[in-house]
Amino acid sequence: MFSIIAQRLRQKKRTISFPAAAPTLPDRFRGLPELDPGICATCAVSCPPPCILACPAKAMFEENGAMRLDMGRCTFCGSCENACPHGAVRFTQGYSLSARHRDDLILGPGLLPRMEALDTRMRKLFGRSLKLRQVSAGGCNACEADANVLTTVVFDLSRFGIDFVASPRHADGLYITGPVPENMREGLMLTLEALPLPRIIIAVGACAISGGLFADLDTSAKGALPHLEPDLFIPGCPPHPVTALDGMLRLLGRI
Amino acid sequence: MIRALEMKPGTPVPQAEIPALDQEEFGEAMLALAAQDCRIAALFAAPHPLADPAGRLRIWAVMADDAAGTVWVLRSRAIKGQFHSLTSLLPQLHLFEREIAEEWGVLPEGHPWLKPVRFPPPVPGRASVFGPKNEAVGHMDFFRATGSQAHEVAVGPVHAGVIEPGHFRFQCHGEDVLHLEISLGYQHRGVERALPGFPGPRTLALMETLAGDTTMGHGLAYCRAMESLSGTTPCPEAEILRLVMLELERLANHTGDLGALAGDVGFLPTLSFCGRLRGDFLNLSALVCGSRFGRGMVRPGGVGFGLDRERTALLRERLQATLADVEGAIQVLWDSGTSMRRFHDTGVLSREDATALGLVGPAARASGLERDVRHDFPRGWYEHLRFPIPTRDEGDVFARATVRHLEIRQSVNLILNALSALDPDLASDPARLAPRTAASPPLLARDALTVSLEEGWRGEICHVCLTGPDGSIGRYKVVDPSFHNWFGLALALRKGQISDFPLCNKSFNLSYCGHDL
Numbered sequence: 001m002f003s004i005i006a007q008r009l010r011q012k013k014r015t016i017s018f019p020a021a022a023p024t025l026p027d028r029f030r031g032l033p034e035l036d037p038g039i040c041a042t043c044a045v046s047c048p049p050p051c052i053l054a055c056p057a058k059a060m061f062e063e064n065g066a067m068r069l070d071m072g073r074c075t076f077c078g079s080c081e082n083a084c085p086h087g088a089v090r091f092t093q094g095y096s097l098s099a100r101h102r103d104d105l106i107l108g109p110g111l112l113p114r115m116e117a118l119d120t121r122m123r124k125l126f127g128r129s130l131k132l133r134q135v136s137a138g139g140c141n142a143c144e145a146d147a148n149v150l151t152t153v154v155f156d157l158s159r160f161g162i163d164f165v166a167s168p169r170h171a172d173g174l175y176i177t178g179p180v181p182e183n184m185r186e187g188l189m190l191t192l193e194a195l196p197l198p199r200i201i202i203a204v205g206a207c208a209i210s211g212g213l214f215a216d217l218d219t220s221a222k223g224a225l226p227h228l229e230p231d232l233f234i235p236g237c238p239p240h241p242v243t244a245l246d247g248m249l250r251l252l253g254r255i
Numbered sequence: 256m257i258r259a260l261e262m263k264p265g266t267p268v269p270q271a272e273i274p275a276l277d278q279e280e281f282g283e284a285m286l287a288l289a290a291q292d293c294r295i296a297a298l299f300a301a302p303h304p305l306a307d308p309a310g311r312l313r314i315w316a317v318m319a320d321d322a323a324g325t326v327w328v329l330r331s332r333a334i335k336g337q338f339h340s341l342t343s344l345l346p347q348l349h350l351f352e353r354e355i356a357e358e359w360g361v362l363p364e365g366h367p368w369l370k371p372v373r374f375p376p377p378v379p380g381r382a383s384v385f386g387p388k389n390e391a392v393g394h395m396d397f398f399r400a401t402g403s404q405a406h407e408v409a410v411g412p413v414h415a416g417v418i419e420p421g422h423f424r425f426q427c428h429g430e431d432v433l434h435l436e437i438s439l440g441y442q443h444r445g446v447e448r449a450l451p452g453f454p455g456p457r458t459l460a461l462m463e464t465l466a467g468d469t470t471m472g473h474g475l476a477y478c479r480a481m482e483s484l485s486g487t488t489p490c491p492e493a494e495i496l497r498l499v500m501l502e503l504e505r506l507a508n509h510t511g512d513l514g515a516l517a518g519d520v521g522f523l524p525t526l527s528f529c530g531r532l533r534g535d536f537l538n539l540s541a542l543v544c545g546s547r548f549g550r551g552m553v554r555p556g557g558v559g560f561g562l563d564r565e566r567t568a569l570l571r572e573r574l575q576a577t578l579a580d581v582e583g584a585i586q587v588l589w590d591s592g593t594s595m596r597r598f599h600d601t602g603v604l605s606r607e608d609a610t611a612l613g614l615v616g617p618a619a620r621a622s623g624l625e626r627d628v629r630h631d632f633p634r635g636w637y638e639h640l641r642f643p644i645p646t647r648d649e650g651d652v653f654a655r656a657t658v659r660h661l662e663i664r665q666s667v668n669l670i671l672n673a674l675s676a677l678d679p680d681l682a683s684d685p686a687r688l689a690p691r692t693a694a695s696p697p698l699l700a701r702d703a704l705t706v707s708l709e710e711g712w713r714g715e716i717c718h719v720c721l722t723g724p725d726g727s728i729g730r731y732k733v734v735d736p737s738f739h740n741w742f743g744l745a746l747a748l749r750k751g752q753i754s755d756f757p758l759c760n761k762s763f764n765l766s767y768c769g770h771d772l
């Protein structure tokens with residue numbers, strides 16, 4: 001008993017003060033990507049730019065003469081940054097990546113992600129208490145592991161009234177990870193149907209948003225879309241816990 | 256004289272040098288190797304020619320000889336429609352033969368337990384050996400105990416916690432579990448079928464996400480396969496950094512597991528401490544490469560990130576501080592008598608059963624089996640380090656927890672040891688660390704075979720790559736340690752209670768997606 005108390009004191013208080021203070025991220029963290037407006041405009045018309053060839057996830061593409069980076073597919077591996085001979089692609093320390101609409105995850109030179117909170121009624125319902133049922137549908141256990149990290153003392157998710165719960169009947173929303181391959185489609189849909197209305201759906205990670213690396217595989221893993229209409233997209237592979245927390249707090253209008 | 260080719264993992268061999276055996280010879284060679292204490296590392300089928308999915312199938316086997324540090328490779332002559340099952344003589348093959356049956360529509364004649372493995376989409380031109388009733392995931396004949404007091408409990412695929420999906424079916428008599436049957440496949444993404452062809456940027460990314468908690472393990476096994484086939488040798492600094500990252504992955508997961516084990520018996524202090532400490536190890540990976548899971552670190556030919564003097568000092572300092580906190584967090588668990596009462600004698604897996612099933616990793620070592628790829632088949636910087644393999648004989652939850660604790664200490668020592676040999680000037684030179692970029696993929700040896708073995712935190716990771724006549728990947732086989740070990744969990748539950756399941760499950764902590772691929 002006393003040794004446990006002594007150990008508790010030794011292990012110290014570890015909860016970060018985010019969102020009151022900015023989080024500490026590693027200096028090599030690859031967050032919000034930035035494309036250089038000048039250089040990328042000229043490169044987009046050369047065929048095909050090295051960043052497109054280097055991307056493992058088909059996240060870089062050219063659209064009407066402009067370079068685009070789809071954060072809904074991006075694994076944040078940094079290959080495009082390394083491949084660009086002009087230093088025009090850069091991953092910044094920006095951790096606030098989430099969006100309400102799929103199209104808002106597509107970045108270009110000068111295009112930033114756009115995020116808005118739930119409407120007043122939904123905020124009134126869930127703003128101070130949001131219980132989530134997590135479903136891994138083909139997830140590789142990285143998104144799942146970092147969802148678990150949110151519940152540790154470091155992030156202490158429940159101080160915001162957000163919790164992962166065991167039963168979909170107790171849940172206000174679904175936290176989906178993984179590309180939703182054929183064999184998990186029914187399990188995911190049955191879980192969703194068990195949720196009372198109104199509910200929110202959160203697609204977490206490149207896989208759940210778009211199928212990510214698995215979108216072209218023969219198990220038709222296209223992510224939560226088009227079957228579901230997520231209310232929140234949290235990009236990453238996996239998203240840093242701060243990114244996920246930031247997205248949920250913005251959704252609830254708490255940041 | 257065993258008709259098989261003995262080789263070192265990492266050394267490519269021409270496929271033509273591997274003797275082609277008929278069914279009887281193949282079986283005899285497998286049994287002769289097993290009699291010499293070799294164990295299965297991989298068993299799979301591939302069409303011939305490799306590029307023709309409708310071609311005649313050959314069966315390939317890789318048997319690991321831990322004592323000699325070599326592997327034996329065998330292949331069968333073309334089979335048609337069926338092959339002789341060896342499972343009843345060599346139970347460690349049971350799931351591999353089921354996998355071949357499911358993937359290629361060939362019948363393992365005499366298999367005592369033939370059931371689907373992952374319920375993949377149907378293959379055009381190849382009929383299923385299971386028939387239409389096994390087409391949907393989870394639909395199969397479960398083993399069934401009968402009797403007036405026998406009952407059945409079905410759990411999953413979606414579970415209560417934040418965890419991957421899988422279906423568990425318990426046959427019970429009162430509180431006692433007679434048998435647990437595990438039916439997986441819900442996570443099946445079809446990764447292996449997407450690998451043939453010339454390796455590109457996506458190939459490595461798929462390897463890093465085979466099992467996301469084993470990014471370094473699978474990433475490294477793949478990179479070594481590519482290096483082996485292209486005759487590339489990474490610089491010593493890159494090898495040291497790979498060791499550091501592989502051990503950090505082990506530290507994070509073992510620490511998390513010990514915390515979760517404490518949580519499963521309701522001892523919350525260690526759960527709470529280790530939850531944080533696991534994240535601290537992940538953050539050390541991010542200190543090196545920007546990703547908590549080591550994404551982007553390993554690449555064919557080297558590593559993507561270096562360590563300068565300051566970063567090395569910071570890594571060393573934070574590693575030692577984290578280890579000190581882990582020791583404190585685990586000590587209070589060991590001192591908790593009620594927790595230890597739950598750990599001892601729960602989920603016992605005997606040495607005999609572990610051997611028969613071909614178990615690997617901490618679960619095997621906790622049942623007294625001295626096997627560890629880092630020790631028996633050292634590659635990279637592990638060749639320069641000598642260390643004992645920590646084992647326990649009890650085979651219970653306590654043993655699996657203790658082995659993890661000992662490995663945590665050992666991993667920290669290995670990292671510190673390796674870092675002391677690191678020249679910070681050379682280790683921060685990107686051109687030296689990663690000579691190859693995504694734009695210049697390696698040229699692979701033609702018609703060759705190579706075997707990669709790595710000790711991931713769950714145990715042996717085996718990758719086998721067969722190249723075609725044009726030097727592209729013709730068949731790429733992945734064996735995650737979980738593939739060997741899931742049945743070990745099923746056996747450990749026998750004579751236990753359903754309430755022991757979370758604790759036993761966590762003490763194995765196997766991968767669903769690594770199994771389902």
